[in-house]
Amino acid sequence: MxxxxxxxxxxxxxxxxxxxxxxxxxxxxxxxxxxxxxxxxxxxxxxxxxxxxxxxxxxxxxxxxxxxxxxxxxxxxxxxxxxxxxxxxxxxxxxxxxxxxxxxxxxxxxxxxxxxxxxxxxxxxxxxxxxxxxxxxxxxxxxxxxxxxxxxxxxxxxxxxxxxxxxxxxxxxxxxxxxxxxxxxxxxxxxxxxxxxxxxxxxxxxxxxxxxxxxxxxxEDAHLNLKDARERLLHGERLAAIGEMAANLAHELKNPLITIGGFAGRLLKALPVETREYRYADTIVSEVSRLEKMLAEILAFSRKPTICFHRCNLEEIVQDCLANNAAIFEDHNIRVSFSSDAGPLAVFGDAHQLKQVFLNLILNACDAMPEGGDLSLTLQKASLDKKTVIATVEDTGGGIPQDMLPQIFNPFFTTKHHGTGLGLAIVNRIILNHFGLIEADNTGQGAVFTITLPLAQ
Ligand SMILES: Nc1ncnc2c1ncn2[C@@H]1O[C@H](COP(=O)(O)OP(=O)(O)OP(=O)(O)O)[C@@H](O)[C@H]1O
Ligand SMILES: [Mg+2]
Known part of the structure; x- marks a missing residue:
């Protein structure tokens, strides 16, 4: 009508x-x-x-x-x-x-x-x-x-x-x-x-x-915000429970592992090289040391972090990381480029932990490019406010499947045979403790991680 x-x-x-x-x-x-x-x-x-x-x-x-x-x-x-x-x-x-x-x-x-x-x-x-x-x-x-x-x-x-x-x-x-x-x-x-x-x-x-x-x-907006907050809370609670369990487990495993490693090391010394038994003992030693490293990471992750805040130069931190890994780049046929904004890029933070951030991202990029490729790092001031620095780590390793992107920062999420899945969780936590933000995306050729950190005033 x-x-x-x-x-x-x-x-x-x-x-x-x-x-x-x-x-x-x-x-x-x-x-x-x-x-x-x-x-x-x-x-x-x-x-x-x-x-x-x-x-x-x-x-x-x-x-x-x-x-x-x-x-x-x-x-x-x-x-x-x-x-x-x-x-x-x-x-x-x-x-x-x-x-x-x-x-x-x-x-x-x-x-x-x-x-x-x-x-x-x-x-x-x-x-x-x-x-x-x-x-x-x-x-x-x-x-x-x-x-x-x-x-x-x-x-x-x-x-x-x-x-x-x-x-x-x-x-x-x-x-x-x-x-x-x-x-x-x-x-x-x-x-x-x-x-x-x-x-x-x-x-x-x-x-x-x-x-x-x-x-x-x-x-309706308030309802959506509440729903979102509730989900984040539940997610946080779940992660905290997993973290606590993992920390207890890691703690229980540490002592017997030290014993196994110690005896395997002694066996290795006592056995003649080139025998089958020597190879077995050698495998035990190297696997135990891998497990020890993993347990140390888990324990480090579950401990409350202490940060020693200093004024540090981000450019120096990145350059140090690149220098320390030069041999890996060469072995894996990885071309590295690094560009940084002119002017001092001082951030207030813990240089050791920030180094760990770039190290983890660089190692992930290398893992993604076993046949070689390009790794590029950039540092620049945010164009709008000039009060933050934006760091990017980009590779040509094919990228991260879209459905995995929301999970990669979760503890223990890994697609690697020998991975713990703690690398990015640690990175994320360090950046958050420095009042920054990290995001991952795909470029078409590979993955790009973008970190935003406040510059020291
Ligand atoms: N540059 C990258 N390209 C492709 N996939 C990546 C990249 N960085 C991370 N990922 C994916 O994210 C997952 C989680 O990374 P994360 O560093 O947390 O753990 P990991 O590297 O698997 O193990 P760990 O770092 O503890 O040894 C990886 O297993 C991988 O699938
Ligand atoms: Mg990693």
Whole structure:
């Protein structure tokens, strides 16, 4: 059913038609919670040809923080066809609907785009009658040519409206949360007092509906944030439990392992080289030393870290790491490049731990490029604030499968035969303890790790 059908009695009884519109609007309000759609429905309802109220309508919403009225949406009569009535044949049970196609046509109209760029400063000390009515008095304002053509504040409305216009405040909880401006630019006819009265009634309801919708959005946002926080908390708890278990286990295993290693070492010395038994003992010794290293890492990870904060030069730290691993690069056919921003890159932190960060990232990159490749490291100041340094470690080892990316910083996540999966977990913890952030991504050719750290002031 089209809106026109329900308004056929409008010619005989305009009051009844007003009431019908208001009733349908209140039904619509109860079933439309999305702010965007609500705004389109409001403006379309008062400009639609069959309601014959206004030829154009503009909606402003107040931004509390910047204290401006921000243009949100405009609908002209040419674009206000398409309001549908659904949910029942009698006016009392029905409500309006609008299609996504009409919404997007209205939104992309030139006049609407112009309105969306309009911001009206709210200065309650001005003599502007519009601001006075809408913000201070919270009452309807009908353009008064004698006063308004002199008013400096109205320069934003005049190019939009040209001639005569009326504005109604959108009020909720006794404050103005926005306004609706209407005019008749096509026929240039003045706004009748009946229509002004209707606008007032309509704006009262619209104000409440918009406030409800904004509150609903805020609740939804808060709900999402809570859900997110809960998930992070659960994840943290799970990791803490795993960490504690691993630390206990590592502690229990350490002593027998030392004994096994010690005896295997003695056997090795006693056995003649080149025998089968010597090879067995040698394997035991090297595997035990690998396990010892792993246990030491686990214990280090589960211990509360102590950081000795000093002013240290990040460039030096990276260069040290590269120098220490030169032999590995050569053996693995890895070309290394390093570039650093001019100027000192001093960070306040623990040089030993920061070295461990780059060492772990470099070793991972080498593991990813067993056949050789390119490893590049960069250091640069953040272009915006100049207060942070951004370090990147990039390789050409094929990258990290997309579904693994969220897990690589978890303790014990590894895809390697001999890996503990603690490397990146340690890296992440060190960076967080230095008030920084680390992220991993793929470049197409390989992986790139980006670290952001605050520069020492
Ligand atoms: N540069 C990289 N390219 C491809 N995959 C990577 C890279 N860095 C890390 N990964 C992936 O992330 C996983 C976790 O890395 P992490 O350093 O935490 O543990 P690990 O290297 O497996 O073991 P560990 O460092 O404890 O010896 C790796 O097993 C690997 O799958
Ligand atoms: Mg590693």
């Amino acid at each position: 089209h809106i026109h059908d329900s308004l056929q009695h409008s010619e005989t009884d305009p009051r009844l038609s007003e009431l019908t519109l208001l009733y349908q609007f209140s039904n619509t309000m109860l079933s439309t919670i999305r702010l965007n759609k609500l705004m389109h429905l409001i403006l379309t309802a008062i400009t639609t040809p069959s309601s014959n109220l206004f030829e154009r309508a503009i909606l402003f919403l107040r931004n509390e923080k910047s204290n401006v009225l921000q243009g949100m949406l405009a609908v002209t009569r040419q674009l206000s066809e398409g309001l549908q009535i659904v949910g029942g044949h009698d006016a009392l049970g029905s409500r309006w609907e609008i299609s996504d196609e009409v919404i997007s046509r209205q939104r992309s109209a030139e006049f609407c785009l112009q309105v969306r760029l309009t911001r009206i400063e709210i200065d309650t000390d001005t003599d502007c009658p519009l601001i006075h009515h809408i913000i201070s008095e919270r009452s309807l304002y009908h353009y008064d040519d004698n006063v308004c053509h002199k008013c400096p504040t109205c320069h934003f409305i005049r190019p939009l409206c040209g001639g005569s216009f009326a504005a109604a405040p959108l009020v909720a909880r006794e404050t103005t949360i926005g306004m609706i401006v209407v005019d008749n630019p096509d026929s240039a006819r003045d706004i009748s007092s009946d229509n002004l009265h209707f606008l007032q009634l309509f704006a009262n309801q619209a104000g409440m509906a918009i406030e409800n919708s904004m509150l609903y959005n805020r609740i």
